């Protein structure tokens with residue numbers, strides 16, 4: 001590896017963007033980009049033009065706030081990226097690349113994960129955005145990156161439960177094709193919406209925001225029959241009160257299981273029969289949603305009627321995609337990168 005070449009792997013997620021760099025840096029930011037609404041707002045942020053991540057979410061009242069990957073063309077079929085979204089995606093990528101602290105003037109080769117079934121238009125947005133700060137960019141399938149990073153590439157099925165989508169991908173030693181991939185939209189954001197609906201129905205007097213609901217879920221998420229009791233605080237007419245929402249959290253989290261098992265079963269059933277058993281026993285569960293307690297077991301239970309299976313949950317869901325993309329980038333022959341040179345100034 002030449003000294004002045006730095007390799008990066010990026011997982012450009014709806015809710016979080018992570019980067020792993022060949023210099024050892026690993027960083028994650030929430031995928032929010034905010035632009036101060038006026039001069040007063042800009043002053044509040046110390047004169048900065050762009051605010052990122054958690055700080056942007058928390059300061060949203062003074063910002064034009066974007067969660068640019070949510071509903072973007074790369075994540076959602078048929079979506080079209082308008083210029084402001086494109087700019088926010090570009091700013092987000094520039095921000096995470098800057099976090100990698102790569103010396104000025106160095107050459108950067110970047111591998112960016114995208115959902116298994118990303119559209120051509122969506123990928124074009126990412127390539128264009130990334131080419132502003134990365135010398136050569138390759139987009140790879142996100143589940144493939146996760147599995148590659150963990151050396152799980154043969155007869156493996158990866159389930160990546162993100163915020164916007166749950167992506168499933170069958171791997172058999174080569175790059176996955178469209179028929180190897182399935183996506184459904186019951187993922188983290190949908191669980192938040194379902195949970196919000198259930199809370200509203202059972203406790204109409206409680207006041208809450210979707211961010212509060214997400215934090216309840218992240219604290220107590222479980223599909224285990226013996227889950228911890230979930231008691232949360234929400235105001236009623238401005239006064240904090242405690243509510244028990246254990247059953248509601250279970251129900252909302254469990255909505256993930258049926259569509260995921262259906263997609264799994266579909267991918268297994270249409271695979272070479274000789275290798276179906278091996279694939280069933282090589283299921284890798286990743287993404288932020290994979291930390292829901294008992295999820296691996298619940299999927300195994302649901303697979304029982306189709307002949308059973310074994311689910312392994314990845315250890316570091318936050319970095320599994322970025323680390324895998326980096327490993328893939330490092331293993332790519334140098335000539336390959338030359339073909340993907342961007343127009344970085």
Ligand SMILES: Nc1ncnc2c1ncn2[C@@H]1O[C@H](COP(=O)(O)OP(=O)(O)OP(=O)(O)O)[C@@H](O)[C@H]1O
Nearest residue numbers: 013014015016162163164165188218221287288289
């Ligand atoms: N402890 C937890 N329990 C349940 N869900 C969680 C937990 N921690 C994070 N999540 C959820 O995981 C989701 C984010 O996962 P991840 O970071 O893999 O998504 P992403 O890569 O940004 O999204 P996508 O892949 O859809 O673009 C969010 O919906 C978040 O609420």
Ligand SMILES: [Mg+2]
Nearest residue numbers: 013014162287
């Ligand atoms: Mg993801």
